Amino acid sequence: MPSEMSFQLFTSLRYDPQLLTSDENSWDVLNFVSPSPFYMLRYHRDRMLEAAQHFDFHEVAKRLENGKALHNDLIHHVNQWAEKGGQDEALKLRLLFDKDANLEVDISVVPPVPLETLYPPSFEPPSAASAPHPAKAFKPSPLTGGALSLGPTDTLSPQGQPSTWLVRLDKAATPSTPFTLLKTTHRDFYDTSRARALPKNPTTPAFAEVMLFNECNELTEGTMTSLYLFRGGRWITPPVGVPTGEFTSSTLKTSESGEDHCDEGELRKPFAGRWGHSVRSAKVGAGGQRGTTRRWALKKGMCMEEPVSVDTVQVGENVWVSNGVRGFGYGKVVE
Structure with missing residues (x-):
């Protein structure tokens, strides 16, 4: 390995x-x-x-x-x-x-999918039949990319029927390092997470996902997808980031007084196109991968970056996931 x-x-x-x-x-x-x-x-x-x-x-x-x-x-x-x-x-x-x-x-x-799965027109809101979530008490935001209430002719998923994922929260934190932020073949922590959180014989292994979280108990990403959760009347995704210098788990937990960290997405040699501004750039993001489909969704205004505490994740709530091979899928958090 x-x-x-x-x-x-x-x-x-x-x-x-x-x-x-x-x-x-x-x-x-x-x-x-x-x-x-x-x-x-x-x-x-x-x-x-x-x-x-x-x-x-x-x-x-x-x-x-x-x-x-x-x-x-x-x-x-x-x-x-x-x-x-x-x-x-x-x-x-x-x-x-x-x-x-x-x-x-x-x-x-790989299996064929409709274009709407690769480029969905919007993120639909959670089903009204789902377990109520405190976030629904807030006023909807126009940044969701679509209406936030379902009418009699509305459907839960956009045209093309995105794949249904079963998503579980990991049972332990995954330490944040450059290898959790940048894609390399050093990825044993993903296998460890899936072995820890998924059943030994999942009924739908191709669409089973695990949500990772860092030492601050904030969600970072899935083991093979970017995550989108419905909070505060809008869809949000955990912030990411790479500083110009060293990145360790301590970067997440502490911030030297008066030090202005580079905001998320900053490169040693920046080029045109940003990854989206993090609301907690002073701590350089949560520590997940910089997904390509995530970047597209941010640029289209379909979601916003915001920290997501593991304490807010509820069994039964709806989520979106995405990656650069399968496109976007709709899922539900399960035990």
């Missing part, structure tokens, strides 16, 4: 021919080539670049400067897949870079 001394940088993204028909996916802030069959490739590049800068993978950072070249490299790998008998269908591409900038691409088939 990769250690903190030996690891690769990676990201997993979706290749899908139907994305060539998506106006949203053709947006120049999401892709380097238009139209593109890659799901938010520019955001994946940005995330890998940030990790390369943080961990001093200098050759990787140089290679990632050319986004169109990355697009062409991935097209080449997909074409090679097809030449070996693969079909032109939805695929998961797992990109791995070693410190010398050698690129390895693992390809596997």
